[in-house]
Amino acid sequence: MELTAIRREGATVATAADFALAPAGRISLPRAPQLPRFGLPLSGTALARTAAQIYDTDLVVDLGDAIGSGRWWRGFGTLGLLIGTALALGSHTPSLVAPAPPPLSPSKLEEARFDRISPLAFGSVTGRQVPANAMVRRLAETPERPRVELSANIGSGGLEGALRRAGVGRDDLEVISGLLRGISSLSGGKPGTGLNIVLGRRESKAVPRPLEFLSYRASFENKVEIKRGADGQLAVKNIPIRIDNTPLRVTGEVGGSLQRAARAAGLPANIVAEYMRQLGYAMDIQRDIGKRDKFEIIVSHRRAETGETEMGQLLYAGLMNGRSNVSLMRWGNSGEFFWQTGEGVRKGLIRTPVQGARQSSGFGMRFHPLLGYSRMHQGVDFAARAGTPILASAGGRVVLAGWGGGYGNVVVLDHGKGMRTRYAHMQSIGVRNGQQVSQGQQIGRVGSTGLSTGPHLHYEVWMNGKPVDPRSVKLLGGSQLGGADLQKFRGEMARLKKLPAAGSAG
Numbered sequence: 001m002e003l004t005a006i007r008r009e010g011a012t013v014a015t016a017a018d019f020a021l022a023p024a025g026r027i028s029l030p031r032a033p034q035l036p037r038f039g040l041p042l043s044g045t046a047l048a049r050t051a052a053q054i055y056d057t058d059l060v061v062d063l064g065d066a067i068g069s070g071r072w073w074r075g076f077g078t079l080g081l082l083i084g085t086a087l088a089l090g091s092h093t094p095s096l097v098a099p100a101p102p103p104l105s106p107s108k109l110e111e112a113r114f115d116r117i118s119p120l121a122f123g124s125v126t127g128r129q130v131p132a133n134a135m136v137r138r139l140a141e142t143p144e145r146p147r148v149e150l151s152a153n154i155g156s157g158g159l160e161g162a163l164r165r166a167g168v169g170r171d172d173l174e175v176i177s178g179l180l181r182g183i184s185s186l187s188g189g190k191p192g193t194g195l196n197i198v199l200g201r202r203e204s205k206a207v208p209r210p211l212e213f214l215s216y217r218a219s220f221e222n223k224v225e226i227k228r229g230a231d232g233q234l235a236v237k238n239i240p241i242r243i244d245n246t247p248l249r250v251t252g253e254v255g256g257s258l259q260r261a262a263r264a265a266g267l268p269a270n271i272v273a274e275y276m277r278q279l280g281y282a283m284d285i286q287r288d289i290g291k292r293d294k295f296e297i298i299v300s301h302r303r304a305e306t307g308e309t310e311m312g313q314l315l316y317a318g319l320m321n322g323r324s325n326v327s328l329m330r331w332g333n334s335g336e337f338f339w340q341t342g343e344g345v346r347k348g349l350i351r352t353p354v355q356g357a358r359q360s361s362g363f364g365m366r367f368h369p370l371l372g373y374s375r376m377h378q379g380v381d382f383a384a385r386a387g388t389p390i391l392a393s394a395g396g397r398v399v400l401a402g403w404g405g406g407y408g409n410v411v412v413l414d415h416g417k418g419m420r421t422r423y424a425h426m427q428s429i430g431v432r433n434g435q436q437v438s439q440g441q442q443i444g445r446v447g448s449t450g451l452s453t454g455p456h457l458h459y460e461v462w463m464n465g466k467p468v469d470p471r472s473v474k475l476l477g478g479s480q481l482g483g484a485d486l487q488k489f490r491g492e493m494a495r496l497k498k499l500p501a502a503g504s505a506g
């Protein structure tokens with residue numbers, strides 16, 4: 001639209017800029033300037049003037065502006081005329097007539113009652129009940145499905161129990177038992193294993209349905225499928241499942257608690273316990289582990305292509321603290337762990353023979369609080385809560401288990417080669433005289449019996465009749481790998497340590 005300003009008599013003129021800036025209601029729409037655009041012939045000046053006046057007449061008057069003026073009254077009259085016209089026309093609008101169904105007769109209403117859904121809310125059935133007529137015949141027995149597909153789970157009764165419950169007959173069970181020979185057994189099967197069973201058509205209800213198909217996971221590595229062929233005979237198919245045997249390597253930072261950090265990295269409790277036990281042979285768990293230390297745990301792990309995983313045993317136990325790094329790997333059939341040097345880790349004494357204890361007093365000259373004078377402290381003390389288990393620091397024979405005067409309840413173990421250990425002030429003793437104990441076995445509980453100021457373990461190590469500092473004791477003649485075996489051991493350790501790590505801190 002053209003909005004150029006062209007001045008004409010009585011007309012308000014505006015430009016596009018005025019339109020944007022001026023307040024609303026003050027500006028009339030500009031009009032087209034020339035009559036010829038509307039096709040009116042300019043045959044006479046009077047006619048032309050009248051036409052121009054009509055054209056210039058402002059029909060849309062703002063009734064809020066210049067109230068009482070001639071222009072206002074004209075606008076008011078126009079509005080009244082329009083309202084009157086609308087009322088005059090509107091009063092003659094004819095009403096619409098729509099057809100409505102006639103009300104139902106009582107018999108029709110009764111019939112329609114069956115089609116309602118409202119009684120459903122009250123548990124009622126709806127729909128028309130058709131009484132039996134002469135065409136209807138009663139069946140001798142209800143027809144059966146030609147095939148039954150079931151899924152079941154192996155329970156305490158093994159595979160056989162589950163199949164029997166599903167309705168597999170004795171004859172079929174016998175055949176299956178024969179087929180499974182060498183693959184799996186009918187009595188076995190891991191509880192919870194899912195079975196897919198298909199039973200076929202039978203001649204009468206008196207006989208069990210024949211087994212058409214059975215599939216289940218016989219073990220982690222394979223799936224078994226038994227299928228009835230076209231010849232009517234069952235045949236077995238053993239489907240191996242691909243397994244990835246790559247061990248799982250988990251590393252992370254110790255933080256507040258090594259056990260918690262290892263558990264948080266996704267390792268099961270028994271693996272963490274084994275890790276802590278092996279670590280305990282190699283170092284003083286209570287004193288030599290810091291928050292910033294890095295643990296490294298490698299576990300045998302199997303992952304089936306179907307997605308299941310299975311965690312096996314601890315393969316490698318490592319702890320990097322920058323001072324006395326521990327690097328142990330399982331080797332051989334005995335399950336023993338070895339240092340990188342090929343030394344068996346269990347050849348030394350357990351450094352802390354009390355679970356979760358701290359050493360409260362060392363070896364050497366000490367002032368004795370109860371006796372009141374300084375004397376040689378022939379062992380080390382571990383403070384721990386009363387009742388905490390005490391472990392044999394090495395395998396050996398019990399040579400004393402009973403009351404030992406100032407020692408209170410005491411146990412002495414003979415480890416051979418002139419070495420003995422003594423455990424004093426016990427609350428209770430868990431071994432008998434002459435009994436063989438293995439390293440790490442519980443022999444009693446921490447107490448405060450005898451000359452003792454509070455619950456603690458007084459622990460002594462004797463070599464050839466003389467007390468020695470337990471921390472100085474190194475050799476008990478443990479296992480040692482050598483030659484080609486040691487080469488293989490080191491190769492395997494290097495391979496394990498190269499595995500990509502999963503876990504909290506790379």
Ligand SMILES: [Zn+2]
Nearest residue numbers: 379380381458
């Ligand atoms: Zn002591």
